[in-house]
Amino acid sequence: MTGRVFDASLYCYDRVEPSYWEATVERPAVPSLLQDETTDVAIIGGGYTGLSTALHLTRDHGIEAVVLDAGVPAWGASGRNGGLVCIPPAKSSIPEMVGRWGREATEAFYRWAIAGCDLARTLPADEGFDVRAQGDGNLQVADHPSRLAGLVEEAGHLTALTGVPTRVLDRAAFAEIGHGGTEQFGGVHVGVGFALHPLAYALGLLGAASRRGARVYAHSPVVRWDRDGTEHRLITASGSSVRARRVVVATNGWTPDGLRRGLDARVLPAISNILVTRPLSDAELAAESWNTETAIVNARTLLFYYRLLPDRRLLFGARGDTTGTTAAADRMQVWMHRRLGDLFPSWRGIKVDYRWRGLVAMTRRRAPSIGAVEDDPCVHYAFGYHAAGVAAAPMAGKALAESIALGAAAPAIPAVLRGLPGRFPIAAMRRLALAGAYLWYGGRDRLQELRHSDAD
């Protein structure tokens, strides 16, 4: 299989990332596929999308499923993310979406995304596992005075469209319920979502799906895909295979070109990086007026996301780096560590205990994509959650299971999400496209700041 977008160091399926999440849960032993199997639905990728599809198929529809992952389950983004349960899984504003899709379709998309936030609460409760929930809703902070108006405007659109409560906070009010620091100029509280332990969520889905009879295999990368009459045959690196009438592709940011004709170049993966500091004392938190367990994102296009973990470490995340080399990851860490110190000066130089990175997935539609490929309605896919897949990916898995089990009688997938997005350039060119987008977004943010200073 060809067409990896980044350096090989991002595709080491034989080891897990040295993340805070891996250090704070116990993984169950998961076997590799060492024999040939037959099932109803074969699922490629054992993250939220694949595991949720397997759980919903087996539990709600009595349909057998086998999940194959190249690494261990949740080896990918589902085991590495920031744990923000948030909306929207899209990279367009509400007015932009309404302009493109219409108001009704945009509202349906938002309601679907909000249901994903609800699912992240109800599913663990129903299945009896703990995701270590924290916070209430999400906070969006204006990191520069020029960006508060945009946040307030979008919050108004969200409330008008969906009824989700939003609260505008000036700088003092934000410090009271959020934090202080040098890049806090007020913000908005959005009354949907929360924060969780992302790997605990994924492993909870794994446990629940396994209890319902789904067979999940680790270290079983699909390296060949044959068609045999009405059956698909997925062959893994060990030579063992799974036969199934239907296949679900749930590989998101790690989707390799060459896996399935029709799906090549539909995803633009981007690298997201996370640092986790040593625990902070009460006095250190007070020094930055830190008062919250609610997760925060800032208003830059290339944003920072951060949250206080249950043991009072700060998790600090940012997108960046267009090569994926380990040297570039080191440079990213240095830059993020410096920027963390810029935001919260009294924490400058604070010890970082964990750092890791992973791939998020963008699409040309700027929203996720769910459906079945045109030339074979038995091949299903869901991907492209735009770094908001904690809520959206398990929802997509549920939707895939419904559409496999119920066909035309399944609840409609919102139009914004339906079908394949356009293609990106070939793999090597995608890195260039990403570098161009980062330059453009960075420049746009800077221009906004300059215009604001001129207007003052």
Ligand SMILES: Cc1cc2nc3c(=O)[nH]c(=O)nc-3n(C[C@H](O)[C@H](O)[C@H](O)COP(=O)(O)OP(=O)(O)OC[C@H]3O[C@@H](n4cnc5c(N)ncnc54)[C@H](O)[C@@H]3O)c2cc1C
């Ligand atoms: C650093 C980081 C921070 C993030 N923060 C947030 C956040 O705070 N909130 C939020 O909502 N979202 C966040 N995201 C995004 C979110 O994690 C993803 O949208 C979500 O996990 C996608 O789930 P998935 O199951 O579709 O894909 P993944 O979890 O990426 O799973 C894909 C799986 O496919 C497997 N695979 C690939 N190729 C093959 C093959 N040939 N054969 C078998 N298996 C294969 C991989 O091993 C991988 O396990 C973040 C992502 C990253 C990387």
